[in-house]
Amino acid sequence: MTQINIAIQQFLGAIGHLAFDFLAQIGRIALFGMSALRHMVTGPFYPREFFTALVQIGWFSLPVVGLTAVFTGGALALQIYAGGARFSAEAVVPSIVAIGMVRELGPVLGGLMVAARVASSIAAELGTMKVTEQIDALQTLSTHPMKYLAVPRILAATLSMPILVAVGDAIGIMGGYLVGTHRLGFNAATYLKNTVDFLEAWDVGSGLIKGAVFGFIVALLGCYHGMNSGRGAQGVGRATKSAVVGASVLILASNYLLTEVFFTS
Amino acid sequence: MITLNSVHKSFKDKHVLRGITLEIPRSGSLVVIGGSGTGKSVLLKCILGLVTPDQGQILLDGKDVSVGNREAFLDRFGMLFQGGALFDSLNIWENVGFRLRRGPKALNKSDARDKAIEKLRRVGLGPEVANLYPAELSGGMQKRVGLARAIATAPEIIFFDEPTTGLDPIMAGVINDLIREIVTEMGATAVTITHDMTSVRAIADQVAMIHDGTIKWHGTVSQMNETTDPYVDQFIHGSATGPIAALR
Structure with missing residues (x-):
């Protein structure tokens, strides 16, 4: 006992x-x-580090976000068409694809893809800097690591992520359009009209705000885990894994909270 | 000039520094020796404020280093890190001129580059390396670039963390000579951490031995050669038997 x-x-x-x-x-x-x-x-603000981060995070994430969006938009069109056929509601495909992309799938999938690409790269880079004493060296050279390393990356991710989401939304809707018109037999003009008519500014705006929040989360987790990395290759590996897992979970959790705030009041 | 009074530092349950008391005189060269993991690097990092001591006091010219303007405090120091700690994303002249481009006395890009090249020349590297990146240099060249960066702003106090580790004996000799020459010509206060007894004899005016988190012995190089202290004797002769456990 x-x-x-x-x-x-x-x-x-x-x-x-x-x-x-x-x-x-x-x-x-x-x-x-x-x-x-x-x-x-x-201050001080480091513009060179900021623009470098902007290119690394924003520009170089475009292909992965674009590819994710185009296939998601296409698959969404097929699913909604198949599901809508049960209620003879196939005509809703353009509007649901558009709303689904800009409100949820664009920001969330874009955020997750950027988390995988950017949080890991930031954590690995800063983790390596930590274990090779480069962060200590920065401090001895009278430069605050937070200002020099974290702030430019967090700011760049927060500002570039809404742009990535907007591009992803457009490409995702285009994916739905291509599948809708070439595979499902929708009239091109009708598809576009239904997309535009049912989409509201707030649908797009809420997705962009989500994008900014997800960008902040991705860079924050990357910087936090990188700058607090353990020793050696194992420490850097663990920091990288924690950054990606943490950022992904936090994106999904904050997406739910933001959706509650934006659409249930 | 630098005074440490009973400095303690632990990491979780590992007590690294257990009451370090040490005076580091102005314009001299002190070498701190001791086995691996005895807290030599932690000691330097405590002085620089990179690691916060749990107990004790560190004074620079009689003033507590933990209070006051941190930037002004760090401006008085230069440090050569064990692995060089060069910034991978910057080229060699940008590494050397890093501090020259920042702060109230910041130089413009052209002047900073000229000064960086002058410092590179001082450590035996030509202007052709200025636009290379750290990964393109050998270990010995990286150490020299690190040394050039440490002396770029002519600091009053320079710390050298194992400056010859990982270098061949000839390159180690070059680095030792450079450190000695530069410290003498700049009139700087130098604190060097090393295991390498050749470096100790080349660089040191004073030697302090750290063991078990405290200063076990402190004296001049000639006193070190004649001491009967069992810790120092075992260390300088590299003997496996003695008061210092060979397996730690």
Whole structure:
């Protein structure tokens, strides 16, 4: 009986430790984010690092976001057509593809793809800088790592992600259009008219705001895990994995919260 | 000039520094020796504020280093890191001129480049390396670039963290000579961390031995050669038997 009690205590203790570690990690990331925001509004600002990050994060993510969007838009058109056929509602394909892309799939899938590409690359780069003492060297050269490394990346991701989402939305709708007109027999002019008529400005705007939030999350998690990387190759590998997993989960969770805020009131 | 009073530092349950008390005089060259993992690098990082001590006090010219203008404090220091710690994304002259381009006394790009090339020349590297990237240089050249970066703003105090580790004996000798020459010509205060006894004899005015988180011995090079201290004796002769455990 005593042994069972001890085993139960140990089991509950392990769960408690995990819960406390999880909460502590959330607290540390929140503090890191607040520190990044504070450094964003106080100088100095490093424009060269910002523009380099803008190109790395924004420009070089375009192909992966575009490819994801075009196939998603096409698949969405096929699914809605097949599902709508059950209720003789095939005509809703253009409007549902458009709304689905700009409200949800564009920002979320774009965010996840950028998380995979950018959070991993930031975490690996900053993690390597940490283990090779480059971050210590920055400090000895009177340069704050937060201002020089984190702020340009977070700002670049936050600003470029809405643009990536907008491009992804357009390409996704185009994917739906191509499948709709060439595969499902929709009239091209009718498809475009239905797309435009049913789409509201807020549908697009909410997706762009989500994009900005997801961009912030991706760069924040990449910087946090990179700058707090453990030692050696294993430490950098763990930091990279944590950045991608953390950013992906946080994107999905914040997407739900933002959808609640934007569309249920 | 730099005074450490009973400095303690632990990482979780590992007590690295257990009460370091040390005086580092102005314009001298102090070499800190000790086995791997004895806290030599942590000691330097505590002085620079890269690591915060748990207890104790570190004074620079009688003032606590943890208070006051941090930028002005760091402007007085240069550091050569063990692996060079050159920034991969910047070319060689941008690495050397990194600090020259920042702060209230920032130089324009052309002047900073000229000064960086002058410092590269001082460490025996020609202007042809200025536009290369760190990955394109050998380990010895990277160390020299790191040295050029450390002296770029002519700091009063320079730290050298294992400057000859990983270099062949000839390149190690070149680096040792450079450190000695530069420190003498600049009149700087130098603190060097090393395991390499050849470096100790080439660079040091004073030697301090760290073991078990405390300073076990402190004296001049000639005193070191004659000391009967069992820790120093075992270390400088590289003996497996003695008070320092060979397996740590």
